[in-house]
Amino acid sequence: MHVESWLETYTGIVPEEILAALSVPRRTLAWESILRDPAGNDDSVVYLREMGCVVAGFGACSEQRDSDLKARGFDGEIGAIYVLRCFQEQGIGRSLMKELAIDLSGRGFRGIALWVLKENARARRFYDKCGGELIGERKEVRGPVILTEVAYGWRDIKDLQERI
Secondary structure, three states: OHHHHHHHHHEOOEOHHHHHOOOHHHHHHHHHHHHHOHHHHOOOEEEEEEEOOEEEEEEEEEEOOOHHHHHOOOOEEEEEEEEOHHHOOOOHHHHHHHHHHHHHHHOOOOOEEEEEEOOOHHHHHHHHHOOOEEEEEEEEEEOOEEEEEEEEEEOOHHHHHHHO
């Protein structure tokens, strides 16, 4: 599901060689590590949404890994949120955002931030609708490619919970 969602989301945004290098076996190993040892992976918590027998979407949250964002009060992080295209516009993304916010709030975090590719207009519209504020920008180097990401933040988790 993670690889499929990357292909759906990033075709036309990310260079083809990066997408061609995606591997279900490698992603499976990465997820096995995260799920087996959350403490060794920034205390990540993962939530799934299923439609029938299909994983339609997932979200992951943890303590903020970006020291600048953390210093600015965004101490919680949404590290991933993906919904397969055929299940979008059905409330799955919103329910995942709410569950991630509830989880982080329950662990004592006050603010949330996430990074998204600047060119990912669909995701950015979603975060705008959820009341996210643009709070940063960075360049990510992936081999010969430089990708620009922007950060969205919610200074108060409760504001996000109320907007969803």
